[in-house]
Amino acid sequence: MRRYTVAAAQMDSGPEKEINLIHMEGMIEEAGKRGASLIVFPETSTLLPSSGIEKEEGSEPVPGPSTDRLSEAARKAGIWVHSGSLLERIEGHEKCYNTSVLISPEGEVTAKYRKIHLFDVNVHDGPSVRESASYASGKEIVMAETPLGNIGMSICYDLRFPELYRILALRGAQVLVVPACFTSDTGKEHWESLLRARAIENLCYVVAPGQVGSKPRYRAHGKSMVVDPWGTVTACRASGEGLALAEVDLDRLEALRHSVPCLQNRRPDTYLWR
Numbered sequence: 001m002r003r004y005t006v007a008a009a010q011m012d013s014g015p016e017k018e019i020n021l022i023h024m025e026g027m028i029e030e031a032g033k034r035g036a037s038l039i040v041f042p043e044t045s046t047l048l049p050s051s052g053i054e055k056e057e058g059s060e061p062v063p064g065p066s067t068d069r070l071s072e073a074a075r076k077a078g079i080w081v082h083s084g085s086l087l088e089r090i091e092g093h094e095k096c097y098n099t100s101v102l103i104s105p106e107g108e109v110t111a112k113y114r115k116i117h118l119f120d121v122n123v124h125d126g127p128s129v130r131e132s133a134s135y136a137s138g139k140e141i142v143m144a145e146t147p148l149g150n151i152g153m154s155i156c157y158d159l160r161f162p163e164l165y166r167i168l169a170l171r172g173a174q175v176l177v178v179p180a181c182f183t184s185d186t187g188k189e190h191w192e193s194l195l196r197a198r199a200i201e202n203l204c205y206v207v208a209p210g211q212v213g214s215k216p217r218y219r220a221h222g223k224s225m226v227v228d229p230w231g232t233v234t235a236c237r238a239s240g241e242g243l244a245l246a247e248v249d250l251d252r253l254e255a256l257r258h259s260v261p262c263l264q265n266r267r268p269d270t271y272l273w274r
Contacts, residue, residue, distance in 0.1 A: 002251050004037035004148060006175075006205075008244040009084075010224040010237040011041065012213035013048040017058055020046050021066060023241075025073045031243060032077030038148055039243075041084030042209040042224070043098070043156045043181040049087075050216040055134060059087040059096040063109050071107035078105045080148060084179040084209065085115065085155050095136045100153055100179060102144050110146065113153035114138025117161050129217070131157075141167055149174040149250050152204070156180040159194050162201065169202035169263060174253055176204045181211040187221025192233070200231040203257045205248050212241065229256050 009027050013020045024041060031039040046066045049055040060066060066086055074081040081103040088099035098115035116138045118131040141164065142153045152173030158164055159178055168176065176198060182191050191210075199206040205228055212222030225236040226246035235246035257263065 003247060003249045005035050005245055006207050006226060006248050007031040007034070007036040007039040008207050008209035008224040008226055008235065008237065008246075009039055009041045009045075010209055010212055010222055010241055010244065011045055011084075012220075012241055013042070013045055013211060015048065015050045015054050015058075017047045017066070020048075021069050024070065027243065028070070028073040028077050028079065028081055031245075032079045034243070034245060036079055036243075036245060038080040038082065038207075040082040040177050040207045040209050041179060042211045043085045043179045044087075044211065045084030045179070046086040048181070048211065048215060052134065055087060055096070056094070059089040062086065062088040062099050062101060062112060067101055067103070067109060070101075071103050071109065074103045074105055075107040080105060080146065082151075082177055082179070088114070090136060093136070095134060097138060098131075098135050098155060099138075100155060100177075102146070102151065102153070104146075111142055111144035111151075111153065113142040113155070114140070115155040115158065116141070116164065117157045119157040141171075143168055143171050143173050145172075149248070152176045154178050156182065159198065162198065165198045165202050165204075169204055173202070174204055174250060175248060176202070176206045178206060178208040179210075180208060181215070182221040184219040184221045187223065191221055191223060192225070195225065195227050196231040196233070199227040199229055201262070203229040203253065203260065203263065205229060205253065209244075212239065229253050
């Protein structure tokens with residue numbers, strides 16, 4: 001399939017997993033009815049814990065109960081489902097992984113990505129966050145080959161590390177997914193700029209669903225969007241929960257890569273640390 005519709009799902013997830021999952025199942029059904037072939041959820045879609053106890057009790061194996069629910073919803077709607085991210089339990093450890101899965105229309109988990117870059121920051125006049133205190137870092141770059149094109153997987157803070165996306169593009173990625181829970185403090189300054197930069201420099205589509213609303217220590221930025229390989233925002237959900245739908249045209253992507261062949265014009269022989 002060279003052209004299809006993608007849906008970026010903006011959510012206000014909270015600490016009640018069942019409520020979040022019911023909402024996700026409804027959004028999958030809606031996306032299917034509106035003609036989407038792929039829906040992508042935001043970071044911490046199934047559970048956004050407000051305490052360490054909620055995080056520990058809410059983490060689960062992957063695949064597990066939540067992915068089973070999403071797999072069934074994918075089968076019913078007949079579309080691809082990207083989970084956003086959920087808390088993957090690490091048996092015998094207090095920490096968990098922040099993990100994304102990609103599910104086929106047949107309900108099969110076809111790819112799993114664990115967030116590599118953890119959000120350890122002290123934002124001026126904003127929140128102080130140390131994800132590494134609670135989460136383990138993933139070690140593997142993941143690109144999923146699908147009938148919808150090659151999908152490069154990432155999560156939120158990964159967006160600030162262009163090396164990851166360049167590697168994905170060089171491996172053949174055509175669509176980059178960036179499920180996020182960006183803070184409003186940084187999101188209002190950097191979210192759209194970074195998404196458009198990743199799209200332009202790699203000549204990829206970028207699908208970036210975000211969390212919205214008040215969270216335990218900050219306010220989530222929202223503004224879920226889809227960006228085309230020329231850097232144009234083709235869909236945006238400015239506020240509230242709901243879907244942002246846009247077209248992915250892989251023929252146009254290949255035409256743009258032919259006209260501006262920056263991936264081929266690289267000079268890695270000169271990119272040496274000195």
